[in-house]
Amino acid sequence: ATFSVNNESVYDESYRKVGKMNFADFATSFDIKDSGQTDVVRQELLEGVDDDREIKMDCISSMSYGKDSFFKAHKDTPRDQTMFSSPVFVFPSPHEGGEFVLRENEHEWAVDFAKSISESSQQLCVSYVSSYSDVEHEVRMVTFGL
Secondary structure, eight states, X not given: OOEEETTEEEOOTTTEEOEEEEGGGSOOOOOGGGSSHHHHHHHHHSTTTSTTOOOOOOOOEEEEOOTTOEXXXXXXXXXXXXXXXXXXXXXXXXXXXXXXXXXXXXXXXXXXXXXXXXXOSSTTOOEEEEEETTSEEEEOOEEEEO
């Protein structure tokens, strides 16, 4: 899949190796409005700063990380002036690797979606993480699965 660099679409599998599906091209019962993510973003990212700000979430595309897929460390390119957050949803699929790593200043957080999905008591557990768009993040290499 391509990614943006200086407002240009770039295809470079040495930097990002992942498949992409546009939401308009496939059917899913996942509804971002019913996911509760808007409330989580408001409580965790906007609390005390801009509590009343309108939040609009769009599912534009779905990235498919299979074996040997990854995305090196980067910061998101805002799609417009109102974009402030980049939510990531991970649908239940057995896999290994592919940790989602966030970095800001001297801090680093790694989210192991494979572990949370395998340890979930709910069969269809959708995992997610959301951060400000200017937080560096990466997806480490997926070593097994989809």
